[in-house]
Amino acid sequence: MIFPTTFLHLILLVESFLLFLCVRRLRDTGDFLLREQKLQLKASSTQKTSTDFAIPMIYVVTPTYTRPTQLPDLTRLANTLRLVPRIHWIVAEDRNTTTKPVADLLAASKLRFTHLAAERPHELIGKVIGRGVFNRRAALDWIRTYAEPSGVIYFADDDNSYDVRIFEEIRQTRVVAVFPVGLVLKFGISSPIVRQGTVIGFFDAFLGGRKFAMDMAGFSVSVKHLNSKPLATFPAAVSWLEEGFMRSLEVEKDDLEPKAESCTRVWVWHTRTEKAAEPKLQHLQGFHC
Ligand code: UGA
Numbered sequence: 001m002i003f004p005t006t007f008l009h010l011i012l013l014v015e016s017f018l019l020f021l022c023v024r025r026l027r028d029t030g031d032f033l034l035r036e037q038k039l040q041l042k043a044s045s046t047q048k049t050s051t052d053f054a055i056p057m058i059y060v061v062t063p064t065y066t067r068p069t070q071l072p073d074l075t076r077l078a079n080t081l082r083l084v085p086r087i088h089w090i091v092a093e094d095r096n097t098t099t100k101p102v103a104d105l106l107a108a109s110k111l112r113f114t115h116l117a118a119e120r121p122h123e124l125i126g127k128v129i130g131r132g133v134f135n136r137r138a139a140l141d142w143i144r145t146y147a148e149p150s151g152v153i154y155f156a157d158d159d160n161s162y163d164v165r166i167f168e169e170i171r172q173t174r175v176v177a178v179f180p181v182g183l184v185l186k187f188g189i190s191s192p193i194v195r196q197g198t199v200i201g202f203f204d205a206f207l208g209g210r211k212f213a214m215d216m217a218g219f220s221v222s223v224k225h226l227n228s229k230p231l232a233t234f235p236a237a238v239s240w241l242e243e244g245f246m247r248s249l250e251v252e253k254d255d256l257e258p259k260a261e262s263c264t265r266v267w268v269w270h271t272r273t274e275k276a277a278e279p280k281l282q283h284l285q286g287f288h289c
């Protein structure tokens with residue numbers, strides 16, 4: 001049977017139209033699936049933020065002072081903190097005003113932060129006895145005024161090294177939590193001694209009559225507990241900062257909460273950055289480009 005050409009053209013036209021409808025349907029289905037996927041992604045990121053709010057904020061207090069290694073030390077710490085959720089970094093400079101290089105570093109870090117500076121009394125400027133005392137006190141004042149009561153405080157010196165796992169231990173602090181610190185003095189470690197889940201003493205190369213022979217990096221305190229002790233503070237006394245602060249928190253040894261797998265893990269180290277020379281313009285003399 002032979003179809004007239006017009007009829008064949010008609011069939012071709014109908015088929016083309018059907019094909020057009022199919023392509024359009026495919027495109028619409030693709031668009032729909034993409035939109036659905038985007039909505040789901042959005043929902044899961046909102047969900048993440050809302051679970052984030054369910055965990056306590058960690059107020060990381062870092063005293064710091066101007067020196068050639070300050071920015072690299074703070075950069076390293078910022079990079080660590082960026083890996084941890086719900087961190088509020090309180091960087092407190094040991095001087096009368098905040099500095100621009102530190103402010104720029106904080107802004108670039110994208111972390112939630114507060115930048116403070118605290119002046120030492122005139123007679124303590126340049127002395128060992130005032131090191132990191134007044135700036136840590138300024139951070140305590142800020143916390144008492146602004147911190148979320150469900151939060152936790154940790155004193156993180158700028159030159160230490162932190163395994164991110166330590167922050168999840170710290171986050172569980174109810175009153176005062178304690179854990180080992182590596183590379184402290186000649187024993188190479190400072191640690192609470194734990195028996196049947198209770199702290200019964202301290203292993204530290206410097207006992208010196210201390211009731212709480214700990215390093216600054218070896219404990220955390222809940223905001224609620226700090227707020228219940230309005231007189232708690234750091235004494236201006238060499239080698240007595242941790243002891244003085246712990247005593248002022250009015251806790252006993254058996255109140256301390258051992259963390260880091262019952263104090264069997266080292267997830268923070270008291271590393272120290274080697275002193276470095278300061279670049280000066282006079283160093284350029286004799287160099288020609
Ligand atoms: C020793 C102890 O091991 C720490 O537990 C204690 O925090 C510290 O002393 C202290 O004196 O506060 P060390 O490594 O000798 O640690 O001290 P640094 O790292 O030089 O200073 C500790 C923190 O205080 C650092 O974050 C540092 O930037 C800051 N700091 C230091 C100041 O804010 N002002 C200063 O004049 C010196």
Ligand code: MN
Pocket residue numbers: 157159160270271272
């Ligand atoms: Mn240090």
